[in-house]
Amino acid sequence: MEKYLEILMKCNLFENIEEKDLRSLLSCLDYKIKEYNKNEIILLAGDEIYSIGIVLDGIIQVTKENTFGDSILLSKISCGNIFAEAVVCSGLNISPINVTAFSKCTIMYLSYNKIMSVCAEACTFHSRLVSNMVTIVAKKNLVLSDKIDILSAKTIREKVNLYFSKQMEISKSNKFKIPLSRAELSDFLNVNRSSLSRELSNMQNEGLIRFSKNRFEVIL
Numbered sequence: 001m002e003k004y005l006e007i008l009m010k011c012n013l014f015e016n017i018e019e020k021d022l023r024s025l026l027s028c029l030d031y032k033i034k035e036y037n038k039n040e041i042i043l044l045a046g047d048e049i050y051s052i053g054i055v056l057d058g059i060i061q062v063t064k065e066n067t068f069g070d071s072i073l074l075s076k077i078s079c080g081n082i083f084a085e086a087v088v089c090s091g092l093n094i095s096p097i098n099v100t101a102f103s104k105c106t107i108m109y110l111s112y113n114k115i116m117s118v119c120a121e122a123c124t125f126h127s128r129l130v131s132n133m134v135t136i137v138a139k140k141n142l143v144l145s146d147k148i149d150i151l152s153a154k155t156i157r158e159k160v161n162l163y164f165s166k167q168m169e170i171s172k173s174n175k176f177k178i179p180l181s182r183a184e185l186s187d188f189l190n191v192n193r194s195s196l197s198r199e200l201s202n203m204q205n206e207g208l209i210r211f212s213k214n215r216f217e218v219i220l
Contacts, residue, residue: 004033004056004108005071013132016046021125021162028126036101043084043099050093051109054087067078068189073187074147076179082136086144088112089137103143104130151190156199159189163213164209164218174218 002116005022009012031172033056036042042060053060055077062074062083074097077083087095088110115133117203146166163185167176178185186193201210210217 017125042099047095054108056106059102061102
């Protein structure tokens with residue numbers, strides 16, 4: 001566990017919790033750690049789940065199948081970030097998503113009941129943990145709302161513009177690097193890869209954007 005403390009300290013679930021308090025907190029959270037090989041299934045839609053996951057090493061990929069059976073990329077989650085929190089917080093405990101190991105990875109699982117049940121001492125850092133969980137879920141809901149807006153756009157250009165606007169907001173700059181390959185971006189936007197590449201080239205030729213691989217600049 002010691003080798004993962006630095007990563008956990010950077011996780012937003014443990015924001016504003018001191019290292020000594022985190023050590024105490026982990027002792028009462030009944031955590032489990034599991035390793036996965038690349039492309040191994042971590043979670044399937046329909047599985048029951050009662051724990052949140054923290055990526056301690058590697059990258060995982062979250063997808064969802066539409067009514068036609070096509071797999072849509074929702075996100076790639078890297079080291080220090082959490083997943084499945086919205087499912088367990090909802091109380092439904094049935095996963096609507098698929099999670100696979102994009103690379104070899106290590107996951108820590110924390111029982112949701114242990115997180116939300118403040119310990120007998122009612123320590124302030126456990127209260128902070130609960131507060132952090134609520135904040136994370138609220139922010140994830142906003143991200144989901146943005147995703148719905150993108151998927152609801154009628155044209156590829158509209159989807160690209162909405163996605164780029166969000167990236168500019170995140171990076172606070174008109175220059176940014178996206179965490180997705182071209183194939184992954186087409187999956188995320190739910191558009192044909194060739195059509196997306198053609199639209200990006202058209203936008204560059206029109207002087208609207210510049211790009212090289214996954215680095216983009218929106219011309220203001």
